Amino acid sequence: MEPIYIRIFKDIEAKILSGDWRPGDRIPREHDLVDDYGCSRMTVSKALTALVERGLVVRKRKTGSFVAAPQINRTVMDIQDIGTAATLAGYEHRHEILTRKIETLGPVEAAQLNSIAGVEILRIHCLHIVDGKPTAVERRIILLDTVPLARTESFVGAPPAKWLLSQVPWSKAKHVIRAVSADAATARILKIDRGDPCLNLIRQTWQNDRMVTYVEITHPGDRFQFAGIFHPAESALRQQP
Amino acid sequence: MEPIYIRIFKDIEAKILSGDWRPGDRIPREHDLVDDYGCSRMTVSKALTALVERGLVVRKRKTGSFVAAPQINRTVMDIQDIGTAATLAGYEHRHEILTRKIETLGPVEAAQLNSIAGVEILRIHCLHIVDGKPTAVERRIILLDTVPLARTESFVGAPPAKWLLSQVPWSKAKHVIRAVSADAATARILKIDRGDPCLNLIRQTWQNDRMVTYVEITHPGDRFQFAGIFHPAESALRQQP
DNA sequence: GACCCGCTTTTGACTATACAAATAGATATA
DNA sequence: TATATCTATTTGTATAGTCAAAAGCGGGTC
Numbered sequence: 211m212e213p214i215y216i217r218i219f220k221d222i223e224a225k226i227l228s229g230d231w232r233p234g235d236r237i238p239r240e241h242d243l244v245d246d247y248g249c250s251r252m253t254v255s256k257a258l259t260a261l262v263e264r265g266l267v268v269r270k271r272k273t274g275s276f277v278a279a280p281q282i283n284r285t286v287m288d289i290q291d292i293g294t295a296a297t298l299a300g301y302e303h304r305h306e307i308l309t310r311k312i313e314t315l316g317p318v319e320a321a322q323l324n325s326i327a328g329v330e331i332l333r334i335h336c337l338h339i340v341d342g343k344p345t346a347v348e349r350r351i352i353l354l355d356t357v358p359l360a361r362t363e364s365f366v367g368a369p370p371a372k373w374l375l376s377q378v379p380w381s382k383a384k385h386v387i388r389a390v391s392a393d394a395a396t397a398r399i400l401k402i403d404r405g406d407p408c409l410n411l412i413r414q415t416w417q418n419d420r421m422v423t424y425v426e427i428t429h430p431g432d433r434f435q436f437a438g439i440f441h442p443a444e445s446a447l448r449q450q451p
Numbered sequence: 452m453e454p455i456y457i458r459i460f461k462d463i464e465a466k467i468l469s470g471d472w473r474p475g476d477r478i479p480r481e482h483d484l485v486d487d488y489g490c491s492r493m494t495v496s497k498a499l500t501a502l503v504e505r506g507l508v509v510r511k512r513k514t515g516s517f518v519a520a521p522q523i524n525r526t527v528m529d530i531q532d533i534g535t536a537a538t539l540a541g542y543e544h545r546h547e548i549l550t551r552k553i554e555t556l557g558p559v560e561a562a563q564l565n566s567i568a569g570v571e572i573l574r575i576h577c578l579h580i581v582d583g584k585p586t587a588v589e590r591r592i593i594l595l596d597t598v599p600l601a602r603t604e605s606f607v608g609a610p611p612a613k614w615l616l617s618q619v620p621w622s623k624a625k626h627v628i629r630a631v632s633a634d635a636a637t638a639r640i641l642k643i644d645r646g647d648p649c650l651n652l653i654r655q656t657w658q659n660d661r662m663v664t665y666v667e668i669t670h671p672g673d674r675f676q677f678a679g680i681f682h683p684a685e686s687a688l689r690q691q692p
Numbered sequence: 693g694a695c696c697c698g699c700t701t702t703t704g705a706c707t708a709t710a711c712a713a714a715t716a717g718a719t720a721t722a
Numbered sequence: 723t724a725t726a727t728c729t730a731t732t733t734g735t736a737t738a739g740t741c742a743a744a745a746g747c748g749g750g751t752c
């Protein structure tokens with residue numbers, strides 16, 4: 211028999227991850243959940259505390275509890291929203307959409323992504339420019355099945371990573387980081403020499419086992435690095451500021 | 452006024468991070484903590500739950516709660532114990548200590564590491580060989596002040612990363628990941644060509660604001676990558692298996 | 693309008709207690 | 723001796739409340 215607080219946790223998590231409750235939505239008050247589940251407030255509170263810890267919920271006295279804005283707040287992901295990182299470091303950042311087209315996923319790529327051939331995808335190539343210098347090429351595939359709104363999104367206002375994050379909470383992410391030599395096309399776009407070392411990041415994201423996006427980001431080795439400071443303690447205890 | 456459960460959390464955390472209570476040591480029973488702090492068992496339990504979440508404590512019915520074996524279980528770190536990663540992937544792994552000497556930290560390096568010149572350090576160069584191929588050069592500095600036992604450790608049995616982990620729990624870590632070209636020395640050791648792309652990882656670790664170690668690991672780009680799958684949910688709820 | 697005051701809602705911390713589940717160690721049995 | 727059974731200990735979940743702190747809201751005063 212599953213503990214009640216875990217049932218509550220999973221129920222709410224499911225509502226959020228499925229997109230049923232969207233970022234900013236208010237979630238039921240503790241008292242209502244007490245009524246719904248027929249349990250004590252401590253039990254509800256335990257579930258909500260875990261959801262805050264998980265990063266899906268924010269709570270505020272008097273106002274209530276809300277679905278949190280999805281955030282890349284853990285693990286490597288911290289490092290990888292180029293725009294935010296650049297802004298934080300005090301640099302000016304802009305991006306250019308190089309190509310943007312709707313296709314169907316071919317069999318080879320489907321196998322590679324562990325997805326199914328024939329589904330509709332949006333393929334985007336995007337260049338990131340930080341401090342006036344080309345700093346990353348982003349080659350991305352978005353599954354239109356999972357994110358239908360992407361079909362009409364131009365990505366001019368916010369780059370794909372940022373836009374996606376505001377649309378879809380992720381439940382699983384896979385990363386690969388490697389060093390590669392620049393191929394001809396990449397070298398031309400980034401204005402570096404062929405063969406120069408590049409930092410290559412691949413990220414694939416799922417929402418409840420439905421693939422959301424696959425992206426490969428290539429940085430010139432001399433113009434970018436991933437950096438992060440980790441205090442493992444911080445996450446466990448979160449006193450209000 | 453700080454909540455009691457946070458006081459308990461911090462007290463125990465401090466005992467563990469200072470090395471006062473060592474991995475495997477039993478920590479006071481909940482009932483004893485109740486007496487010590489003059490609070491209810493629920494409050495103690497909340498603190499202990501947070502410590503489990505933080506990864507510092509394991510609890511077991513009937514037997515009690517214990518200081519957890521330090522583990523690299525979060526963030527990028529998952530990926531970076533070469534030996535473990537190699538073994539998991541089914542490869543044979545061994546390492547060779549190339550050089551090992553005790554020095555004092557020079558002013559330039561001290562500034563670079565944000566440490567103080569003149570302190571005694573152990574400098575180690577180490578080669579990692581996976582599946583018969585040289586896969587990483589590790590250049591490491593260990594502060595003998597913080598880790599006195601390192602003075603007499605040969606690192607033949609366990610490579611420095613693993614040995615350190617068993618000795619010192621970390622409270623803060625800083626990472627940098629970049630792509631670089633192999634310099635002459637690195638190329639020779641790794642048996643690659645000068646200029647080949649390499650994945651370069653720098654990690655600096657502290658225990659309570661005392662620096663523990665600084666390490667730079669260089670991988671041939673074609674022979675190594677960091678990969679990881681993240682389920683942000685897992686950490687928040689930890690049901691007993 | 694600008695400011696202060698108090699009311700009300702909602703979460704935050706905590707208590708004292710109860711019973712359940714796991715299990716190490718002792719005891720009894722074949 | 724080996725195995726099954728019991729028991730005591732310790733954590734795990736849950737209850738049903740209390741009091742406190744934050745903060746939105748409205749009213750009154752100047």
